[in-house]
Amino acid sequence: MAKYNGAKCRICRREGSKLFLKGDRCYTDKCAFDRRPYAPGQAGRSRKKVSDYAVMLREKQKVRRMYGILEKQFRSYFKKADMQKGVTGENLLALLERRLDNVVYRLGYANSRQQARQMVRHGVFTLNNRQANIPSMQVKVGDEIVVVEKHRKDPVLAEAQEVIARRGCPNWLEVDAPNFKGSVKALPQREDIQFPINEQLIVELYSK
Structure with a gap:
């Protein structure tokens, strides 16, 4: 993963979801996302009209940052998942989990x-x-x-x-x-991934 020197909690706040990037701290009341559950910056609290493309992009960015991989790597995983039998989105998550x-x-x-x-x-x-x-x-x-x-x-x-x-x-x-x-013991199944991910949005994004 490319080195990121900024605050990791800013990533969670930007993606609008707790990504557990700081380990045990994320489970305590010190978690910045719990205290400030809105995007960083002066306009973080303002309501913005979000396009369908922006929703799909944010979902992809959320998963990519959660697993800590670059865009090129993530796209490579998607291509592998798309070539496999089964549901592409579930195949993608299984590859990342493995x-x-x-x-x-x-x-x-x-x-x-x-x-x-x-x-x-x-x-x-x-x-x-x-x-x-x-x-x-x-x-x-x-x-x-x-x-x-x-x-x-x-x-x-x-x-x-x-x-x-x-x-x-x-x-x-x-x-x-x-x-x-x-x-x-076995290959990861969709139900084994409890984190709230809508993988279909990622499939739709790369299918455009």
Whole structure:
């Protein structure tokens, strides 16, 4: 993801939805979106007439920023989803969910996807007993993600059990927190993604 040096909470406020970009802080009363649920800037509170195209664009931007990927990458995922059998929108979300950095986040070993991405790049995890340092790697059923022995005492990972207990783990994943291990039980389904996303708007946007 291109480096963004601004306040992450501004992104949530701009997209009009909590994207959980700051991890546990987003679950507390310190969350900026909860305190100021309107777009940033002087005109943030003003009501504007929004076109159909703007609605579709904002939905795409919301999902892209939530998973922390660039426009070129996002469009590539859409093309892959469109070529697969089934519903394009659901295929797109499944591809994004199967990214290694997202799986690490979903397993509870990171407070945010950005943190999970950094941890993957630093070689904190192995995938099927092989070093995995590419955040965009696609996991498949039966894959096993394990924390490298030397990293198991890191403060972030030491809190993994508490994070998992609080956030929960999706049904398509299985976590063995005491042994710093996670596995892929099945492919993610639409109902496994609880975040409010209207993927059909993204399909309509790219179909224009």
